[in-house]
Amino acid sequence: MRESSLMMLHYAAAVVLLVTGSIHLMKNNIPGMEIHGPLYLVNMLIFVSALMYHAMNGVRVILIELMPKRSRAISYIILVLGIIIYLYIANLVIALVR
Amino acid sequence: MEERWILFKVFRYNPKVDKFPHWDGFKVKVDRGTTVLDALLRIKEEDPTLAVRYSCRQSICGSCGMMINGKPRLACYTRVLSLGTDMVEVAPLKNFRIIKDLVVDFSDFFKKERSIYPFIIRSDAEEMMNPTGAYKQTEEELLKYLEFADCIECGCCYAACPTTATDPLYLGPQALNKAYRFIMDNRDEGAKLRLSVVDSDHGCWRCHFAASCSNVCPKGVDPAKAIQFLKGVIMREKTVGFKKEGTTLVSYPQLKPVGFQRSE
Numbered sequence: 001m002r003e004s005s006l007m008m009l010h011y012a013a014a015v016v017l018l019v020t021g022s023i024h025l026m027k028n029n030i031p032g033m034e035i036h037g038p039l040y041l042v043n044m045l046i047f048v049s050a051l052m053y054h055a056m057n058g059v060r061v062i063l064i065e066l067m068p069k070r071s072r073a074i075s076y077i078i079l080v081l082g083i084i085i086y087l088y089i090a091n092l093v094i095a096l097v098r
Numbered sequence: 099m100e101e102r103w104i105l106f107k108v109f110r111y112n113p114k115v116d117k118f119p120h121w122d123g124f125k126v127k128v129d130r131g132t133t134v135l136d137a138l139l140r141i142k143e144e145d146p147t148l149a150v151r152y153s154c155r156q157s158i159c160g161s162c163g164m165m166i167n168g169k170p171r172l173a174c175y176t177r178v179l180s181l182g183t184d185m186v187e188v189a190p191l192k193n194f195r196i197i198k199d200l201v202v203d204f205s206d207f208f209k210k211e212r213s214i215y216p217f218i219i220r221s222d223a224e225e226m227m228n229p230t231g232a233y234k235q236t237e238e239e240l241l242k243y244l245e246f247a248d249c250i251e252c253g254c255c256y257a258a259c260p261t262t263a264t265d266p267l268y269l270g271p272q273a274l275n276k277a278y279r280f281i282m283d284n285r286d287e288g289a290k291l292r293l294s295v296v297d298s299d300h301g302c303w304r305c306h307f308a309a310s311c312s313n314v315c316p317k318g319v320d321p322a323k324a325i326q327f328l329k330g331v332i333m334r335e336k337t338v339g340f341k342k343e344g345t346t347l348v349s350y351p352q353l354k355p356v357g358f359q360r361s362e
Contacts, residue, residue, distance in 0.1 A: 004297045004332045064299060068267040071299040 006057060013054040020047035041097045048089050056082040101129045104178055106137060108148065109189035112198050119196075128178045134188065135162050135173035138200075149199040157316055160252030164200050165189040170254035172316045191257035193266075207253055210269050214277040214295050219288030231349035233285045239343065243282040246275050246324045248317045255311035255321050267300040271311035271321035274302050278324040281331060285345045293332055293340075302328045 023043050027035045035043070060078040064071045103125050111119035124144065126137045135152055142148045152162040155174045162173040167187050178186060194202035220226055255271040256262055262270050269277075277296050281289045296302045302325050309322040334340045 002297055003299055003301060003303045004336055007303050007329075008333065008336060061304070065261065065265045065268075065304060068265045068300060 010054060010057045013050040013057075016046060016050040017054060020044075020050065023047075041094065044093045044097055045090060048093055049086065052082055052086045052089065056085075100179075101127055102179070102184075104128050104137070105185045106141060107185060107187045108138075108141065108199070109187075110148075110199055111190075111196055113196060114198075126178075130177070130179055132178050133174050134164075134166055134171075134176045134178055134186065137178055137186075138173060138188065149197070149201045151201045158250060160250035163191050163252040163254045163257070165191060165257065170257040170314045172252055172254070175316050191253050193257050193259065193262045194253065202253070204253060206266070207251075207256055207270065207272065210273040211251070211276060214269070214273050214280075214292050215288055216273075216276045216280065218280065218283060218286045219291065220285070221287055225347065231347045233345040234348050235284060235345060239284045239345075242284075243279045246279040246282075246319060246321075248319050249275060249279075249321075250317055252316060254314045254316060255319075258310040258314040260308050260310060261304050261306060265300060265304060268304050269296065269301055271305075271325065274305070274328055275319060275321035275324040277302075278328045278331070281328070282342070284343050287344075289331075289340065289342070290335075293335060296328060297332050302332070305329075 020043050023035070024047055026033055027040065056078050060074060063074045063078070067074060104127075106124045106126055108122050108124060109119060110116075110122050122145070124141045126132075126140050128137060133155075135150075135155060138148070138150050139152075142150060150162070150173075152174065153159040154161070157172050157175040160172070163170060164173055165171075165188070166173065166176055167181055167183060170191055173188075188200065190196050190200050190202045194204065194207070197203050249272060251272060253272070255275075259268075259271050261268050274296060277292045280286050281292055305322070305325045307322055307326060311321040312319070312323065315321065331340050
């Protein structure tokens, strides 16, 4: 995947984070705002996916700068690590929201 | 004319002989017009072992870039008294390998520049070999890249760039600025080739827009802006497709030179 595709996803994830994060904050802080069931679960899963991608790609960019000759290895390690953390968090979200 | 004694603290290091770098102090009498390069050449008269690279002495060649009071500047373009300090610290450009004293190795810098194809690429090879006319460029088309075309390759932007300091494989502001300059030139047809080089792990996406490069450029070029525009070009290429107006060939008999009439 070209660097531009990864960065485009990075920016898109930031926008998604703003929207889904706002819904999450409103649900928990505005009295009377009730979002329940599968709709909120979907929102949270999208939020977590965007958050994980944005965070892990950010870490990847920092590590590539610190270890420029290991860029490919760093990308694969971050991908595997990201999937493992994502699966753990997604399971946690499903258990909590249900 | 006001004359003052200024202390020059000059970085000295010969990797072939010295284990560690050290600083030498020299007192030089300067006046309003004395540049840092003038002062260094006076120092060199006293101590011929001092290595300094320079050529044109009028900020055109870009040879005398160095760290002056901690900032990358051209020595020939920096007047000593304009610095406003009684002591002037002169060191080699950062992010470059030191050859000796104030002279640094530009091979990596030029290698990166060459990687982005810093010349006009055209598909009409026959016309390039046997030209029958000139390529038309309007004022608007020229203005799209003119502000990025003044680069003299002095390396000041490269020395100021925080990303280059951490990532030696990063293409750097000079090469990326040049890539944008040629991509926006309507005579050029090599945009795709260049975009494939700059859209990489160590290409334009590593720029954090600290804009230190633009801050130190002695020619007023804005590489940070060019890099952000370059990112925009890549985004357009990936989404709606990047298109630019081509140029037309105006054959020689149609050209009307200003100031004289062509005689047939």
